[in-house]
Amino acid sequence: MKKKKKTTEAERVVFTKEMREMGYTILIPTMLPRHFEMIAKVAGAYGYRAEVLENTGPATIEKGLRYVHNDTCYPAQLIIGQFISALESGKYDPRRVALLFAQTGGGCRASNYISLLRKALKKAGYDYVPVISLNFAGLEKNPGFHISLPMLRRLVYAVLYGDLLMLLENQCRPYEVRAGETRALSDALTDRLAGQLGRKSRLSYREIRATYAEIVSAYAKIERRQEERLRVGIVGEIFVKFSPLANNSLEQFLIDEGAEPVVPGLLGFAQYCIYNAIVDTELYGRGKRFRPIFRFAHKFVLKKQNHLIEAVTQNSDFTPPAYFEMTRRLAAECIGLGVKMGEGWLLPGEMLDLIHSGVTNIVCTQPFGCLPNHIVGKGMMKPIREKHPEANIVAVDYDAGATVINQQNRIKLMLANGREIAAKKKEEASV
Ligand code: SF4
Structure with a gap:
């Protein structure tokens, strides 16, 4: 059987340091709007101009179907459809954007979506647009894009904040007495938290924990109907x-x-990915030398999750994650x-x-x-x-x-x- 060739830097459009300095906009597909809004702001704090795509609807799905085979996973069709329709929308200069795409690094097709995106870009006439792989498995690298440890830490906070808002919003919105109050609070908090995470100055963990308590108390103040759902x-x-x-x-x-x-929440999926890296070292001996790092990351995130759970239980009667x-x-x-x-x-x-x-x-x-x-x-x-x-x-x-x-x-x-x-x-x- 012919061995599959790995895409080399010469074969793909690399996101360079110059592109970053020139202010290329990194487009991020949407999945969890509040989480991703905060993630984009974290990227901004570390020198990237990032924007979460908001284009949705049937046109997006149609684009996906036009440029991706309909046997391909539905998430790939939607994400690629969203990228192509954003490039065609006239809102962005296609010569000044890069596309951010997650690669899980696992055995599933999600690791290969990126090549489907490149194929679709070529077909649509955008083969010059760089695609940045977001992965923690040492797959494709781009000299203009690097996630430092402090940035990674802030990304974890963005996920924790996003999960907290989603958790509390779902426990308030179905019961709110004044229609729209929960949504309005979540929107205001998303803006505030995105601002906090996107600031260039130092952000202490003490401040993050204090913010958890404030968020929980703000939702607890929403008047809710006592009804069984x-x-x-x-x-x-x-x-x-x-x-x-x-x-x-x-x-x-x-x-x-x-x-x-x-x-x-989304944090559970991140924890699952980290834990799988530990399992790989045990079952297959894969990445054994990195085992202490995986263990450290696992414990770090567990501790952060415990603090978030504490904030919910100590400040309200909401059900914690x-x-x-x-x-x-x-x-x-x-x-x-x-x-x-x-x-x-x-x-x-x-x-x-x-x-x-x-x-x-x-x-x-x-x-x-x-x-x-x-x-x-x-x-x-x-x-x-x-x-x-x-x-x-x-x-x-x-x-x-x-x-x-x-x-x-x-x-x-x-x-x-x-x-x-x-x-x-x-x-x-x-x-
Ligand atoms: S889990 Fe695998 S097969 Fe399923 S949608 Fe994701 S990539 Fe596709």
Whole structure:
């Protein structure tokens, strides 16, 4: 079999130091708007001009379908579609932009999306646009783009802030007495936090922790109705789980249907990636010499997560996020931790975590044809249901050809089932 050739620097457009100094705008595809807004500001604090794309809608999907084969993963179609339509929009000078694309470095196709993007750029006449790979696996390098340790630390804070806003917003918005109050607070806080993370001066961890407490207290002041709603967990492939563009605004749909969405945060995925690096050293001896670094990173993020959980429990009656170590332990009871293609063991781990915390109704979002996540998502439902008969899980496929009505009908059926189970439980308890 012919060995696949690695793309060399001579074959790709490299993002150079000169491009950075010339003020090229780095375009970032959207996934979690609040998180990414803050991430862009962190990049700004370290000398990069970055902007999160806001173009969404059917035109974006159409562009993706035009330039990417429809057998390719749905997230790749959406991200590439978003990039190409942004370049064609006239809003940017294509000769002064670079595109930032994440490469997971795992065995899945996500590591190769970047070559699909380059192919699409060539087809659309933008082959001169540099593509920057965002990866921590030593894959492609660009002399004009480097994430230093202090920048990495601030990026972790941006993820923590983003997760905190998402967590509290989801616990307030379905119950708010004054419509729109939670959204307005989240928007104001996103601006404030982005400003804090984007400043050039030193940012101490003490200040970050004090800000956590302020954020929690601000949400706790929102007047909420005392009503019982079905709490519904959202798990799945990272892009369709989080991106409103990919999952047809699933959180909003659940709120409109009288439920409360419960979404495990982005930090969990980052922790899963770090922990997998440790597993690789144990199972395959891969990257053994970096093991102390992976362990340090793992402990560092765990500690930061604990502080965030403390801030929620000490300042409010909100439900805090799950401890990563708990998710990992629960996952290990039903799946090997070596299963790390796609979202791997994290996906059943998050389902189990939700069930243990009383959130037994779950939507498992999956791109159509995503083999790894069908195995660790849909494929794990039977063993999870055997252990937890109360679990009410529905798997929903997302792709350009799927109709929103079909997706919503499946979710509505799960909600009806969940309500029936809850009513029965109440009846049994009152006897
Ligand atoms: S996890 Fe699924 S959607 Fe993501 S790259 Fe792999 S196959 Fe594609």
